[in-house]
Amino acid sequence: MATWGHLGFQDSASPLMEQLIFFHDHTMVVLILITTLVGYIMGTLFFNTLTNRFLLEGQTIEIIWTILPALILIFIALPSLRLLYLLDEVNNPSVTIKAIGHQWYWSYEYSDFLQVEFDSYMLPTNELSENGFRLLDVDNRTILPMNTQIRVLISAADVIHSWTIPSLGIKADAIPGRLNQVSFLMNRPGLFYGQCSEICGANHSFMPIVVESVSVNSFLSWVSTASEL
Template sequence: MSQWFQLGLQNGNSPLMEQLTFFHDHALLIVVLITSIVTFFLSAIFVNKFLHRYLLDGQMIETIWTVLPALILIVIALPSIRLLYLIDEINNPALTLKVTGHQWYWSYEYSDFNDIQFDSYMIPTNELEQGMYRLLDVDNRVPLPFNQPVRLMITSDDVLHSWAVPSFGIKMDAVPGRLNQSSLMINLPGVFYGQCSEICGAGHSFMPIVVESISSGEFLKWLESQI
């Protein structure tokens, strides 16, 4: 869950989000180092009253200035490509959840079971109870077992939507007539919030997502109660 005046990323609650956070820190460290070096060079030019003939013209310094940025780009690109493959990788999911976007609510269907589906609407402000989050809580949360691989099948019934939960590192577009696929594995139990991240009309800001991570035993009990 995000906090007021938070500048960094939310805590990662999936292996994918943890890897995304590591890559963010990795890239940010390189950016800070480059910025510091360039700032030092610029300040030295203004302060130094003498000219360094090897910095004005020289084959060696030209070679360094050409090769070093290329190496930096490789150091950034390799973990980025690895992450792209991890995002698309789906290995033996224990559960499949179909997500359908509507104007302006979400529908969920547990495809591995018969007739387990429901709609999820935002709770209006005048119906909120103590401890609920305004514009974020819904009437039907999505229960999912943690430490279990889940396959997400995401589509839309009308216009473009986007199913996004920041703490899971997931932002998948819901496209009409197309079935997009993503994977999810939650590390910890808890309640996690997200919102539609595609401008889908007047009710765009009223399409929250609430996922409740529970144990496998509790999830099986919930399934029995729905059958």
Template structure:
């Protein structure tokens, strides 16, 4: 989860998030190289060291045509690769349906019989010592570690967005429409997110908590949750 005065991303907890962080670093280095080149040329011009003028320079025209194209390709290829990775849903072990309401989430484990619950934010007055204000919920989403999970996202009233940064997941919840995403939690842990679409007065009070546990623990939890 995010910490006070944090400048970097949250620790990646899924392969998709790891790729997103790598792409961010790659794009940042490309942008830094472009800015350095532009500043260098401006410095030469302002200091009078670049005084030559020419009417026809085919070599320069070729360079400033090919170089931007190469930069765009360097950014487009890894971006498209990640985009297709995020859209792939290959043989999920578990399918979870997340329904956004004002202002809570309903979860349905469609592969398990009668496993449905609402998830509300835990009020500050009821918060146990050491838990996180505005981030804890009364019922967490529990998923098995290292297992592909498909999430079907929709809404009951207005636009919402189901987002968990550590897992690299952010999917809009649209009334009357089913959107899907997937993730694979690469390690056990508790990962926090929030509704990321302004949805009314209490938009800030509908957090998301995903808990990744070993498969045996998940089976025990699901057996206790089903009647």
């Protein structure tokens, strides 16, 4: 059972990721039905002895296998377009942060608060705690409030990076000289891990991302403490 659990998506932590998982399941159902139908037809062709010596053209079947795939594509395309618009929507963010990719670490700036910025490096193995995750834990986590609309402005200082957190349904390239933005809302507390998903150099797999979702009160306490440092 543990092996099968690793083959799917991570547990959703945002409404966007929930919609992505729903769309994946919807598409997989369509693909399974198509595969089953085609497999059944091929099986009947291989294992029966029926022949038709006078079959010259099949206008009916040609109409069916032209219209049916078109309808199937519509059933896949409409939810896909809806989801694309949802992923690009930015709804009056309450907190804005800026994530800047470097070789090979991330730096964060909390634009809504004075003097709250820090660098986030991967923790080396010899500094990990007993419950830490190798190659995933960082020295400074990105603290964000749950049930709050968050906007992240993403850029890079040197080469192209990618700010990616699978459980939030977030993946955006960090490009030098350009600002990309993503918007999300976390609906539960926890630690959410990600990694740079762009081949940005020799150590690109060693610049992880850790977002810690906390209550609004805990976030305000952390911000006030961080501003005084």
